[in-house]
Amino acid sequence: MKRFTLFVSLLITTLGYQKVNAQETAPTVKRAQNIFIELGGQGLTFTANYDSRFSNRRDGLGGRAGIGYFSVDGDKITSVPLSLNYLLGKGNKFFELGLGATYLSTSGDSEVLFNKNESNLVGTMSFFYRVQPADDGFSFRAGLSPVFSSDFFMPYYGGISLGYTF
Template identity: 65%
Template structure:
C-alpha cells in the first residue's frame, strides 16, 4: 500500500512539474492565443465514478499537450469510494471541435465493513486510464462538453469500452 501512495505522489509531482514548465515556456508566446483551461464534472471516464476536474493546456494554445486533475467521492449505505484522476492528454483540432487522446492513472480508495453492500474492507488501488473523446470547447469562454471511451486497466483486468461524459466551463 505504501508503494501505491509513493507511485501516486510521484505522478502528482511529475504532473505539477510539467504544468509549471509548460506555463513558463508559454509565457514567451506572441500573446495571440490564450491557454485553454476547463473546469468540469465527469460521470464515468477517467475519474471512474463522478468527479470534479480541472484541465489545462501546457502552452498558450487551444490544442496540444495538457493535463488534468480531479477528485471524486461517493458514499452509499456504509460503502464509500474516493477517486483521484490524474492524466496527460493531447488535443487535435481547430476552432471549437477537438479529438482528445489521454493516458493517466486514478487512485481508487474504497471503504466499507462486513455489513456493506459493495465493499467489505478498506482498500486502495491505482487504475490505469486512457481517453479517446470528442471535446466541444468554445474559442473564448463558455460551455464545454466531452464524451468518449475511457478504457481502464490494471494488472488484474482491462475494460476497453468504459465510457465517460463531462459538462463544464472553458475559460
C-alpha cells in the same frame, strides 16, 4: 544617389508597401483551461476536474487533475484522477487522446471491482470528443475511457462531462 533614393521611394509607394509590426498582426491566443464535472470517465465515479494546455494554445499537450467521491448504502469510493492528454482539431471541436492513473480508496462491505477497505491505483485512457469554445464558455466532452490494472481490463468504460472553458 538622390535619384536612386527617389526611385526607391516611388517604387515603394507604388507597390503599396507598408511596414507591418509583427505584434499587431499576430492574434493573441491564450491557453485553454477548463473546469468540469464528469460522470464515469477517468475518475470512474462522479468527479470535479481541472484541465489545462501546457502552452498558449487551444489544442496540443495538456493535463488534468480531479477529485471525486461516491457513497451508496455505506459503501464509499474516493477517486483522484491524474492524466496527460493531447487535443487534435481546430475551431471549437477536438479529439482528445489521454493516458493517466486514478487513485481509488474504497470502504464498506461490498466488492464490486476492488477489494473492500483498500486503496488501488488503476490505469486509464481517454478517447473523447470535446467541444470547447475559442474564448470563454460552455464545454462538453463524451467518449470512451478504458480502465486497466494487473487484474482486469475494461475497454468499453465511458464518460460524459459538462464544464466551462476560460
